[in-house]
Amino acid sequence: MFDRFLQWLESTPPAIAISESSWLFPGIESVHVLAIALVVGSITMVDLRLLDINLRERPVGELIAEVLPWTWTSFAVAVFSGALLFSSNATKYWGTVPFRAKMLLLTLAGLNMLAYHATIHRSVDLWGRRAPTPRAAKISGGVSLGLWIGVVTLGRWIGFV
Amino acid sequence: MLDDFIHWLGATPLSQLIQKVFWIIPTVQAVHILAISVVLSSMAMFDLRLLGLAGKRSSIASLSRRFMPWLWGALIVLAASGSILIVGEPKRALGNLSFLLKMCMLAAAIIVTLGFQAVLKRDLEGGSADLAPAHGILAKITGLLSLTLWVGIAVAGRLIAYTG
Numbered sequence: 001m002f003d004r005f006l007q008w009l010e011s012t013p014p015a016i017a018i019s020e021s022s023w024l025f026p027g028i029e030s031v032h033v034l035a036i037a038l039v040v041g042s043i044t045m046v047d048l049r050l051l052d053i054n055l056r057e058r059p060v061g062e063l064i065a066e067v068l069p070w071t072w073t074s075f076a077v078a079v080f081s082g083a084l085l086f087s088s089n090a091t092k093y094w095g096t097v098p099f100r101a102k103m104l105l106l107t108l109a110g111l112n113m114l115a116y117h118a119t120i121h122r123s124v125d126l127w128g129r130r131a132p133t134p135r136a137a138k139i140s141g142g143v144s145l146g147l148w149i150g151v152v153t154l155g156r157w158i159g160f161v
Numbered sequence: 162m163l164d165d166f167i168h169w170l171g172a173t174p175l176s177q178l179i180q181k182v183f184w185i186i187p188t189v190q191a192v193h194i195l196a197i198s199v200v201l202s203s204m205a206m207f208d209l210r211l212l213g214l215a216g217k218r219s220s221i222a223s224l225s226r227r228f229m230p231w232l233w234g235a236l237i238v239l240a241a242s243g244s245i246l247i248v249g250e251p252k253r254a255l256g257n258l259s260f261l262l263k264m265c266m267l268a269a270a271i272i273v274t275l276g277f278q279a280v281l282k283r284d285l286e287g288g289s290a291d292l293a294p295a296h297g298i299l300a301k302i303t304g305l306l307s308l309t310l311w312v313g314i315a316v317a318g319r320l321i322a323y324t325g
Contacts, residue, residue: 026323030316033194037315040195041202055227066216070205152198153191159322160187 006090015087025088032081036155038074040148042067047148050141052133060128060137064121096161102154109147116140163256170251179249186249193242197315199235203228204311211277211304220291221300225281232274259324263317270310277303 009015018024048054049063086093093099120136127134133141170176179185207228209215216224247254254260277299284293292300 026320030319033197033319034201034312034315037194037198037201038205040198041205044199045202149191149195152194153188156191156194157187 003091006094009087009090012087014084015090018084018088025085028081028084032078032085035074035078035081036152039071039078040152042071042074043144043148047141047145050133050137051145052131052138056131060133061121061124062128064124093158096158098154098157098161102151102158105147105150105154109144109151112140112143112147116144167251167255170248170255173248176248176251179245186246189242189245189249193239193246196235196238196242197318199231200239201311201315203231203235204307208304208308208311211300211307213301222281222285222291225278229278236271254321257321257324259317259320263314263321266310266314266317270307270314273303273306273310277307 010019018028045055046060046064046067049056049058049060055063116137120134120140127137171180206216207224210217210219210221210224219227280296280299281292284291284296287293
């Protein structure tokens, strides 16, 4: 069932165009790398603040409100460009370990972010202006940083298998 | 001449080691991309502020103090990881048109940044609270140039894998 979906994806006109063109894949890949750089860089700023390493004078709530629109916009571009790259050779990518592991880590990073916003972030006005962040915030920032480093590493690895 | 150097570099024990151990290149490339994400994000924030498009609540001087250490720190990581990649695959990078273009844009980006930082420093030392208002146009030109160059550097970097 899912294999049929992957085969259908590969037969869509954009997928065929990308796999037949000599410049579309590198072009879209460049956009993908740029978007990921902005996603990971902006998330890292927040993570380092949660870990109490950087930007200590900035209130956490304010920093997140300022950075998040950039993160989400870049993330949307990364997902769209990534989906196009994936479609050009869907069956092959789906069969690789780094691709699956990357999707797993992405999901975990999303869940970590959801958990943060559903719990600790609710009281950000109480602790976000002080320098030592609560332990839970530190854990959340550390987990996020680790997961995103994993996502980038596995993403680069997809090109080697 | 360049071919001789590429041949010599590729035959060194260090290059041989990098070529033989399969995980070195992908891992170092991942480190390289992580450092690029630090540079691109920091410079995007700073350049957009110079262009007046974001972060207007913070002064240019304070954003400069915040982001410049990350730029230089990440550039050291990029130079180190990039060097390992060149030693491991000298033929892939040296003599590659994309690589040459990338290095030219990198040099230009560093010159633009250092030049702007020198102007900002002089303004601050001259008693100005931030970049002098007279340098507003310079800030916009710097922001646009820098942003374009860093995006170009990242794109040219990825294209090294495709061009000869």
